[in-house]
Each structure stands twice: as C-alpha cells, then as structure tokens.
Amino acid sequence: MLREFTVLGLTSFGGPVAHLGYFRERLVLRRRWITEQGYGELVALAQFLPGPASSQVGFALGVHRAGVLGGLAAFLAFTLPSAVLLVLAALAAPLLDGQIAQGLVAGLKVVAVAVVAHAVWGMARTLTPDLRRGLIALGAALAVLLVGTGWAQIAAIALGAVAGLVLCRAGVESMSDRLSIPISRVVGAACLAVFAVLLLGLPVLAVLAPSQPVAVADAFFRAGALVFGGGHVVLPLLETAVVGPGWVSSEQFLAGYGAAQAVPGPLFTFAAYLGATIAPGAEGLLLAAIALVAIFVPGSLLMVGVLPFWGALQSRPSVRAIVRGANAAVVGILAAALYDPVMTSALVDVSTIGLAVVCTVLLIVVRVPVWAIVIIGAGGGMLLSAF
Known part of the structure; x- marks a missing residue:
C-alpha cells in the first residue's frame, strides 16, 4: 500500500484529472485492486463531494483495500512528497524562475495530455460501451465545456444519473463484485457530524480565541470544504484567504502556484507552500502543517461519512442504473477536461503538440510505463525551452 501510493506521489504530475489516469493505470489495470466499474463509481462519488477529487479517490482506494488505516496510509504517501517539495520551494522561491524551469513545467503539462487521453480512452471503452451511455457522456462533456464551472461538473453527473435511471435500466448486472467498504454507518455518521462541527465551529473559535494558527486552520478548512472539483478550482478561494488579509503577497502566491505545477501529487498541497510563506522559520513550518x-480533512471526512451508505445502496438495480449514467457522465467530464484545461494550457505551439503526440503514442500504442513518459515529457520540455 505505502509503496504503491508513494510511487504515485512521486510520479503523478498534471493535476487531478491526470491523477485519475495514473490511479487507473497502476491500481486498476496493473494491480487489479478494484474493478473498472468500481473505480468509476468512486470517481463519480468524489465528483459529487467537495474537496480534492483525486485525493479523495486515492483515499477511498486505500479504504477499499485496507480500511481507514489504509486510507490514511494512501493519503500520506500520495500527499507528503509534493507537500515537502513545496515547503522547500517556499524557502527557495527565487530559484524557481528561469527558462529551464519554465520548460520543465511545460513538459509536465504535455505529459498530462498523454495521461488524460489514455484514461479517457480506456474508461470510455468500459463505461460507455453502448450508444445511450455514449450520448450521456457527450452531453456531459458539452455541458461542462459550455458552462465552464465546478458546479457544471456536479450538474452533469446529476443529469447523467437521471438519464441512467431512465435509459440504462435494461440488462443491469447483479452486484457480484460489490464494492467493499469496511466502514460502519456509525463511523460514517460520526465523520459527517465532525465535518459539520468543524465547518461551523472554527469561524467561531477564530473570533473567540484569535491566533494565527486558528485563523489558518479556519481559512484552509473552509477552502477545502466549499470547493467542488478540486485542483485549480480552489485557487480563487485560497487567494482570497491568504492574499486578502495580507498574509501572502500576490507575487508570492503566483510563484507558489508556478511551483505547484512543477511537482507531482495533488494541487491542494499548495496549502503547504502558503503556510510556510506566511511566517518564517519554525512558525512557518507549523503553519504549513x-x-x-x-485543507484535506473536509474531503476525507465527507468520503468516510458517505462511503458506508453508498455501499448499502449500490446493489439495488435502480441505483445500478443511476451509476451507469453517472459513470458515463464522468467519462464526458474527463473528456472535457482533456480539452480544457489540459490541452489548452499545454499545447501552445507546434513543438508542444509534437511532443504530446509522441508521449501519447508511446503510452497508448507502445505501452511505455507512465514514469518513463514523465521523464520523456519533462526532458523534452526542457530541451524545447533551451532551443
């Protein structure tokens, strides 16, 4: 468990959508820890909940594999590498500028194109095998692209679920491979209660007992609890939370965002950079922690809170039909994300398009390992920037 997620934490570049591709490649296809259908259900559920979607999926995979302790191990192994790197980046921010560093970031964005394309292709073959589900996926992709907000993703999955209930009831399979969730409903309800107490109680505590640590905990908890879609969607909330009160300058914020693009793992670890930037020395390290x-606790509490009830519902035929539609919508959302922001931000000229084609062909056709694609893409980006 620790080894698998540590490898993912060290090699998963490209943001939340790319992370889902990395998870699928390593844990679904290679390790077979979970079926493609079960993985699609976890992705759909994470999209419904606020918080970092890819981290929630990783946490849920750990829970599915080895209970709550497995979820915590998966979370720590996937999160700590990028968090440590970003804290170090906060201490050496000026070194992140320059042409080679920009080329590295550009190359890693190209890697994300290949990884996400591979994920969309593979999931589409499994989760949209017929015309009806293909049309649901197409509708979800168009809705997300035309509306372009985090709420559009939730609406697309909700509409896909309704469409599945209407269109995908025929031939619903029995749940012989029912997703195993080793968490009781009592534990789930307790986690939901803790989430509510922290969401409502931290702002009160920040007023009654004002201090920098409490204020930081309140600001970052709210950011993690109120953002849907994860990834880049959280940036406006974080900017308001730390730049608004003057904790971090706008220049420092943008430098940290650039650093977050160059490290593997979840973008939410940008919080560690911001915490370390707020204050110098040991106090900064405390605030980073x-x-x-x-920022991660809200999504984890919600995932643990919802999973036990989800496990009880998923065997019902009507729920299975709903899940079929929701899974098809997830494919559409991933396809939309492949175009925007993955392709639109990565493919800026002929050279990056060529590099993306090479990486995609190597990954999908030649079946080169993902870690090697990361090296090829990063190296190619730096070479292009040098010439």
Whole structure:
C-alpha cells in the first residue's frame, strides 16, 4: 500500500484529472485492486463531494483495500512528497524562475495530455460501451465545456444519473463484485457530524480565541470544504484567504502556484507552500502543517461519512442504473477536461503538440510505463525551452 501510493506521489504530475489516469493505470489495470466499474463509481462519488477529487479517490482506494488505516496510509504517501517539495520551494522561491524551469513545467503539462487521453480512452471503452451511455457522456462533456464551472461538473453527473435511471435500466448486472467498504454507518455518521462541527465551529473559535494558527486552520478548512472539483478550482478561494488579509503577497502566491505545477501529487498541497510563506522559520513550518491538514480533512471526512451508505445502496438495480449514467457522465467530464484545461494550457505551439503526440503514442500504442513518459515529457520540455 505505502509503496504503491508513494510511487504515485512521486510520479503523478498534471493535476487531478491526470491523477485519475495514473490511479487507473497502476491500481486498476496493473494491480487489479478494484474493478473498472468500481473505480468509476468512486470517481463519480468524489465528483459529487467537495474537496480534492483525486485525493479523495486515492483515499477511498486505500479504504477499499485496507480500511481507514489504509486510507490514511494512501493519503500520506500520495500527499507528503509534493507537500515537502513545496515547503522547500517556499524557502527557495527565487530559484524557481528561469527558462529551464519554465520548460520543465511545460513538459509536465504535455505529459498530462498523454495521461488524460489514455484514461479517457480506456474508461470510455468500459463505461460507455453502448450508444445511450455514449450520448450521456457527450452531453456531459458539452455541458461542462459550455458552462465552464465546478458546479457544471456536479450538474452533469446529476443529469447523467437521471438519464441512467431512465435509459440504462435494461440488462443491469447483479452486484457480484460489490464494492467493499469496511466502514460502519456509525463511523460514517460520526465523520459527517465532525465535518459539520468543524465547518461551523472554527469561524467561531477564530473570533473567540484569535491566533494565527486558528485563523489558518479556519481559512484552509473552509477552502477545502466549499470547493467542488478540486485542483485549480480552489485557487480563487485560497487567494482570497491568504492574499486578502495580507498574509501572502500576490507575487508570492503566483510563484507558489508556478511551483505547484512543477511537482507531482495533488494541487491542494499548495496549502503547504502558503503556510510556510506566511511566517518564517519554525512558525512557518507549523503553519504549513496546519494548512495542509486543514485543507484535506473536509474531503476525507465527507468520503468516510458517505462511503458506508453508498455501499448499502449500490446493489439495488435502480441505483445500478443511476451509476451507469453517472459513470458515463464522468467519462464526458474527463473528456472535457482533456480539452480544457489540459490541452489548452499545454499545447501552445507546434513543438508542444509534437511532443504530446509522441508521449501519447508511446503510452497508448507502445505501452511505455507512465514514469518513463514523465521523464520523456519533462526532458523534452526542457530541451524545447533551451532551443
């Protein structure tokens, strides 16, 4: 468990959509820890919940594999590498500028194109095998592209679920491979209660007992609890939380965002950079730890809270039909994300398009391992920037 997620934490570049591709490649296809159908259900559920979607899926995979402790191990192994790198980046921010560093970031964005394309292709073959589900996926992709907000993703999955209930009831398979969730409903309800108490109680505590650590915990908890879609969607909330009160300058914020693009793992670990930037020395390290925990805790509490009830519902035929539609919508959302922001931000000229084609062909046709694609893409980006 620790080894698999540590490897993912060290090699998963490209943002939340790309992370889902990495998870699928390593844990679904290679390790077979979960079926493609079960993986699609976890992705759909994570899209419904606020918080970092890819981290929630990783946490849920750990829970599915080895209970709550497995979820915590998966979370720590996947999160800590990028968090440590970003804290170091906060201490050496000026070194992140320059042409080679920009080329590295550009190359890693190209890698994301290949990884996401591979994920969309593979999931589409499994989760949209007929015309009806293909049309649901197409509708979800168009809805997300035309509306372009985090709420559009939730609406697309909700509409896909309704369409599945209407269009995908015929031939619903029995749940012989029912997703195993080793969490009781009592534990789930307790986690939901803790989430509500922290969401409502931290702002009150920040007023009654004002201090920098409490204020940081409140600000980052709210950011993690109120953003849907994860990834880049959280940036406006974080900017308001830390730049608005003057904790971090706009220049420092943008430098940290650039650093977050160059490291593997979840973008939410940007919180560690911001915490370390708020104050110098040991206090900054403490605030980095507080910010990191606070921004991830809401999504984890919600996932643990919802999973036990989901496990009880998923065997019903009507729910299976709903899941079929929701899974098809997830494919559409991933396809939309492949275009925007993955392709639109990565493919800026002929050279990056060529590099993306090479990486995609190597990954899908030649079946080169993902870690090698990361090296090829990063190296190619730096070479292109040099010439």
